[in-house]
Amino acid sequence: MTVKRVRWEREIPSRLAVDVLVVGGGPAGIAASLSAARLGASVLLVEQQGCLGGLGTSGLVPGFCPMSDGERVIVGGIGREVVDRLRERGGTGADDGPEQWDWIAFNPESLKVLYDEMVGEAGVGVRFFTTLVDVLVEGRQVRGAVFSGRSGPYAVEARTFVDATGDGLLSYLSGAACEIGDEAGRLQPPTLCSIFAGVDWETFKGWREGDQPGAAVQRAVEQAIKEGFFSSPDRHHSGAWRTGRRLAGMNVGHAHGVNGADDEQLTEGIIRARRVVQENFAFYRKYVRGFEEAELAATAALLGVRETRRVVADYMLSEGDFVARRSFADQIGRYNYPIDLHPPAATDADYEAFLAEFRGEYVYGAGQSYGIPLRSLIVRDLDNVMVAGRCMGTDRKMQGSTRVMPCCFITGQAAGVAAAMAAGGDGAVRKVESGLVVEGLRKDGAYVPRA
Ligand SMILES: Cc1cc2nc3c(=O)[nH]c(=O)nc-3n(C[C@H](O)[C@H](O)[C@H](O)COP(=O)(O)OP(=O)(O)OC[C@H]3O[C@@H](n4cnc5c(N)ncnc54)[C@H](O)[C@@H]3O)c2cc1C
Structure with a gap:
């Protein structure tokens, strides 16, 4: 299909100039804004939804x-602070314990309020309901970003930028190279997460007996598939998290074949995913003990996209x-999480390959982890832009971790420290010594052992 092209040009107000502009208010953008502001930089954090948290809330x-x-907690700094403070206010799941550092369930409403408080305390400026639509670029320098808000389009200028959009959108709009998918362009499928209310967790636990979490549900999934229950059978079933006394946060079902960086596919994908949720809800009520009286309380505002663009960085962290x-x-x-690439298609072959990787060859032993270089957060084709979060510089496999x-x-925390330090100079992020970034990170509680 040939796409008709039009020219877009208009004069717009430049509303604000800051040291560091962070686009995207997910975990990466939150950590970047906090760390930059704590170093004294003026920071604006822009988010298209009405809350912070990205996929963890919206x-x-x-x-x-x-x-x-x-052996030890390796996610220190802002990540650990978030969990500690969430725990203090009872915002982690009903089965959470003080020393639990594996799989920490949370209540999204508690998390939203906590994030509001944390950015407020640090003096980060926040704009909600504001969408990045364009950038002002001169050669390898980004000078500003153009946003669409309720009052129309406007620009914000900054010395340094952090792309925490999850989709690498700021880098992409600035002309930086990005990669997407495997050799055939295949991507992990998205999931529309949801909340079930009225779950009897004690009955569920009793039904599971000595099983590994999820094993009994997996058997029920296989049974339901055999009985022809699902319209699109999918053996890969992530499962339910106990996020409240009688609540379940559900990460179940996939909308295969959706590229989350394509608006048309994203729209079709979330419509399809809502039907997938309805079917999984019916499955839980029929097949899973403890869920008989469950009610579907909510589906997410954002489709849970696992993978879109990976921004080409100075170093692409690899498998x-x-x-x-x-x-x-x-x-x-x-960090140490196994490479977790959800199968692009709901075939047995893809599912078996996933199991062999995620439960087999990519599982680390206790005390093992991989290092993350600062260079994987520096956008190769630009001078004053850092990238963090799910669109940072990795190959496709590594992005699964x-x-x-x-x-x-x-x-995010490291990108924010580097961006703030660069903004103290002429904005060039490569001029910041990695040793200084590490020093800044350690001061704020991050775990950075010597190489
Ligand atoms: C279904 C699913 C299940 C998952 N399960 C887990 C899990 O169990 N545990 C875990 O730790 N991780 C899990 N993940 C991974 C994790 O949630 C995400 O990869 C992570 O949130 C990415 O963080 P981020 O900050 O890079 O991006 P995001 O969380 O995606 O945040 C990006 C933010 O940028 C905003 N944004 C995007 N474009 C613009 C724009 N143009 N203008 C303004 N704002 C914009 C978005 O609204 C969003 O708030 C899961 C992911 C999915 C999809």
């Missing part, structure tokens, strides 16, 4: 992936680095 993703390596548990001279943190929220806190 997307109803129900919990944090592991934050420990089995090879994961396998080698590699350390880097400029590492800003370490770095995409989860604890790692997004790690990379």
Whole structure:
């Protein structure tokens, strides 16, 4: 199809000039804004939804992936602070304990309020309901970003930028190279997360007996498939998290074949995903003990997109680095979650390959982790832009590990420190010494062992 092109040109107000402009208010953007503001930079954080948290709140993703390596907590700094403060106010799941650092369920409403408080305390300026639509670029320098708000379009100028959009949108609009999908362009499928109310967790636990969490549900999924219950059978079933006394945060079902960086596909995908949720809701009520009286309370505002653009950075962290548990001279943190690439299609072959990777070859032993270099957060084609979170510089396999929220806190915090330090000079992020970034991170509680 040939796309007709039109020219877009108009004079708009430039409303604000800040040291650091962060676009995207998910875990990466929150950590970046907080760390930059705590270093004294003036920071604006722009978010298209009406709350902070990204997929963890607007997307109803129900919990944090592991934050420990089995021997110690390796997600320190802002990530740990979020969990500590959430725990203090009873915002983590009903089964949570003080020393639980693996799989921490949370209530999204508590998390939203906590994030509001944290950015308020740090003096971060926030704009909700405001969408990045364009950038002002001169050569390799981004000078400003253009937003669409309720009052119309306007610009914000900044010395440095953090792309925390999850989709690498700021970098992409600025002309930076991005990668997407595998060799065939295939992507992980999105999931529309939801909340079930009225769940009898004690009955559920009794039904599960000595099983690994999820094993009994998996057997029920296989049974239901055999009985022809599902219109689109899918053996990969992530499952339910206990986010409240009688609440379940649900990460179930996939909308295969959706590219989350394509508006038409995203629209069709969320419509299809709502039907998938209805079917899974009916499945739980019929097949899963403890869910007989459940009610579907909500589906998320955002479709849970796992993977779109990966921004090309100075160093693309790779599967090879994961396998080698590699350390880097400029590492800003370490992480250990297995490579978790949800199968692009609901075939048995794809599912078996996923199991072999996620439950097999990509699982680390206790005490093992990989380093994350600062260079993977520096956008290769630009001078004053950092990238963090699920769109940081990795190959496709590695993104299956770095995409989860604890790692997004790690990379966001480091991007924010580097951006603030660069903004103290002429904005050039490569001029900031990685040793200084590490020093800044350690002062704010981050775990950065020497390479
Ligand atoms: C279904 C699903 C289940 C998952 N399960 C887990 C799990 O169990 N545990 C875990 O730790 N992680 C999980 N993850 C991964 C994790 O939730 C995300 O990868 C993570 O939230 C990414 O963080 P981020 O800050 O990079 O981006 P996001 O959380 O996606 O945040 C990006 C933010 O940018 C905003 N934005 C985007 N474009 C614009 C724009 N143009 N203008 C303004 N704002 C914009 C978005 O509204 C959003 O708030 C899951 C992901 C999915 C999809």
